[in-house]
Amino acid sequence: MTVRVLIAVSGAREVPVAAALGAARGIDVARRCADLSEAVAAASAGVGSVVVLSEQASLDRGVLGEFAAAGVAVVGAPAGPDAAEQLRSLGLRDLIPHDADADAVVAIVERVAQSLPEAIPLVPPAVQQSHGSEGMVVAVWGPAGAPGRTTVALNLAYELGPLCGALLVDADTYGGAVGQAIGLADEAPGLAAVARASLMGTLGTEVVTRHTVAAGKGLQVLTGITRSDRWPELPAAALDPLWDVARQMAPVTVVDVGFSLERDEVLQYDTRAPQRNGATLSALAAADLVVAVGAADPLGMQRLVHGLQALDEVAHSDATPRLVVVNKVRASVTGPRPRQAVADLLRRYAGVERTWVVPWDQPGCDAATLTGQALAERVPRSPARRAIQALAQEIVSGAAFARGDQRAASPAPYRGATLEP
Secondary structure (H helix, E strand, C coil), X not given: CCEEEEEXXXXXXXXXXXXXXHCCCCEEEEEEXXXXXXXXXXXXXXXXXXXXXCCCCCCCHHHHHHHHHCCCEEEECCCCHHHHHHHHHCCCCCECCCCCCHHHHHHHHHHHHHCCCCCCCCCCHHHCXXXXXXXXXXXXXXXXXXXXXXXXXXXXXXXXXXXXXXXXXXXXXXXCCHHHHCCCCCCCCHHHHHHHHHHCCCCCHHHHHHHXXXXXXXXXXXXXXXXXXXXXXXXXXXXXXXXXXXXXXCCEEEEEECCCCCCHHHHHCCCCCCCCCHHHHHHHHHCCEEEEEEECCHHHXXXXXXXXXXXXXXXXXXXXXXXXXXXXXXXXXXXXCHHHHHXXXXXXXXXXXXXEEEECCHHHHHHHHHHCCCHHHHCCCCHHHHHHHHHHHHHHHCHHHHHCCCECXXXXXXXXXXXXX
């Protein structure tokens, strides 16, 4: 079988590499690209199955992610030892030594071609770990309609901090507000800076630590973007390695993610485009536990039921434990037995056997919001705070992993049932 190769090598090394591959049997040099943009376009069009590229100013993990999405293996052709180290930092494993002869060049390309499609590792070896080998990642998600994702994520992280140490990451690309919620005057998005470092292959614990802010006992916060139009700064390719770094830094990393789970941004463009929901999908895919938050009113429960179905498809929840939290629970919108009402509805229509209930404490939440504090700081006796505190204790004890994913086999279809018990 003929291997079609794209070449995007700059400088004097382009000619010998192209000559070696062009003279080899079973290899077809499909295109000698002028730059990386042309190589990415050719890969997306299916012109080649392997691309040979050198170190270039525009080369980052995002570009490598585009090659991976196109199913094209990447082989590095560095000009020297320093360039080779730069390519390795981006996650490239297959490199042609700068002093390799023609036979060695051909042998490496053929070996990589034979190992398709597993030939493109996108996580630098420095942060490759087995899933959850150290700290855990807890993604806090909820459907549209302001069910209280940020409130739950923020207060959960505050409770986890004194218990074991926690890192709170604001990865909401629609309405990130963690920094404002805890009264941080500095609006510089730490997560965007970390994402840039990740794209360039320089991500490490020291980089993340430099961009975090201490916000409580045992709690560090990585703030998110404060303007929704900055979402392209948080591509999934940049955040995927972050979660393993976070596991090295903190026993528990709490990630506040956006509501949308759609993957179809690419359908709106003629070429590959960045995904606005890439940050959310990246966090959910990496999570060791997903906390799904919904509001207790009838519309909020309808959104939660439908959202849980979409979450199962996106977050691989059959393998990832999930806790369902119903927020703002009060009798005025659910009936005389609010806890039982929401639990019965979720059991019947979403197959959720265990529902975590957070009572609605409007005065307490308003007081905390006004002062930019967590509930534990402002209203420690709040019933909402006590519910979230118990949730944090369950996560630390490990009980959430044993009991958080109990679901009925065949939930009934949801047709707008009321919350009346």
